[in-house]
Amino acid sequence: MRVDEQLKLKGQIAFVSGAARGLGFAMAEAVAEQGAHVVMTDIDADALASAADRLRAAGGAVETIVLDVSDLDAITRAIDGIVAAHGQIDIVFANAGLSAGSGPRTEAGAMANVDLARWNALLNINLTSVFVTIRSAAAHMIKRRQGRIIVTSSIAGLRGEPMCGYAYASTKAAVANLVRQSVIELAPHNVNINAIAPGPFLTDIGQGRLRDPHVASQFVADVPLGRLGSPHEIKGLALLLASPASSFMTGAVIPIDGGASAY
Numbered sequence: 306m307r308v309d310e311q312l313k314l315k316g317q318i319a320f321v322s323g324a325a326r327g328l329g330f331a332m333a334e335a336v337a338e339q340g341a342h343v344v345m346t347d348i349d350a351d352a353l354a355s356a357a358d359r360l361r362a363a364g365g366a367v368e369t370i371v372l373d374v375s376d377l378d379a380i381t382r383a384i385d386g387i388v389a390a391h392g393q394i395d396i397v398f399a400n401a402g403l404s405a406g407s408g409p410r411t412e413a414g415a416m417a418n419v420d421l422a423r424w425n426a427l428l429n430i431n432l433t434s435v436f437v438t439i440r441s442a443a444a445h446m447i448k449r450r451q452g453r454i455i456v457t458s459s460i461a462g463l464r465g466e467p468m469c470g471y472a473y474a475s476t477k478a479a480v481a482n483l484v485r486q487s488v489i490e491l492a493p494h495n496v497n498i499n500a501i502a503p504g505p506f507l508t509d510i511g512q513g514r515l516r517d518p519h520v521a522s523q524f525v526a527d528v529p530l531g532r533l534g535s536p537h538e539i540k541g542l543a544l545l546l547a548s549p550a551s552s553f554m555t556g557a558v559i560p561i562d563g564g565a566s567a568y
């Protein structure tokens with residue numbers, strides 16, 4: 306089969322969490338451009354509505370669900386509802402996630418100052434919600450012996466990262482291994498699951514701290530390409546992992562980081 310044919314997604318139903326902006330929006334855009342019907346979800350109803358309008362204006366087939374992934378039952382309801390409405394779910398991006406503030410070299414980020422209520426809330430959003438998303442999607446995908454799940458980890462989950470908080474680095478490492486662990490159960494059912502591990506991309510994450518030139522320059526210091534990523538630069542990898550072009554890939558955790566994890 307021609308590879309350009311393998312990248313077409315007509316007739317496929319996709320789900321994206323955290324799709325109103327940033328990397329999740331770019332993931333939704335990537336699969337919508339290739340013909341998938343995309344269910345964009347986010348906690349931010351207004352931003353979600355305008356993000357969906359942008360994709361529709363570009364010809365995308367899009368619907369929205371306002372979804373807070375910290376509400377674990379709501380994730381399952383949303384995914385079951387998509388299958389009830391469309392008969393299938395083919396592509397799931399478990400993308401929504403929050404930063405945990407500054408890293409261990411700062412006073413606020415030092416372990417003595419990590420607030421455990423905030424730690425647990427972050428674990429719920431960055432880790433448990435990803436598990437529930439995978440489990441809810443897999444229940445349907447297994448029956449059809451078809452599906453692709455893509456989890457957003459981080460290069461902060463591959464090694465220590467001075468710029469990121471303890472809970473963030475820990476949860477991003479955990480979801481990378483959650484992906485590998487899930488392969489054991491899902492691969493026999495022809496359901497593929499992989500992770501994207503971005504380096505610093507210019508988005509609104511962490512209340513937009515990457516838009517502060519001082520913070521950005523600290524992140525960029527570790528990026529051999531010498532700049533932050535732009536969200537559209539996630540689209541190629543997102544599409545590859547969402548499409549039959551990656552049919553023999555599962556359990557991979559792929560850095561996309563301007564070389565930051567190379568040395």
Ligand SMILES: NC(=O)c1ccc[n+]([C@@H]2O[C@H](COP(=O)([O-])OP(=O)(O)OC[C@H]3O[C@@H](n4cnc5c(N)ncnc54)[C@H](O)[C@@H]3O)[C@@H](O)[C@H]2O)c1
Pocket residue numbers: 322323324325326327328329346347348349352372373374375400401402403404430457458459460502503504505506507508509510511
């Ligand atoms: N930007 C980076 O440098 C970077 C690097 C590595 C990994 N990541 C990961 O990429 C993913 C997307 O981050 P981003 O940079 O696009 O951030 P962003 O803040 O620009 O976008 C995140 C989106 O998630 C939504 N969201 C937040 N809490 C939610 C919740 N409880 N339920 C549902 N939606 C919620 C927000 O409303 C927002 O639209 C996250 O998992 C993040 O950890 C980002």
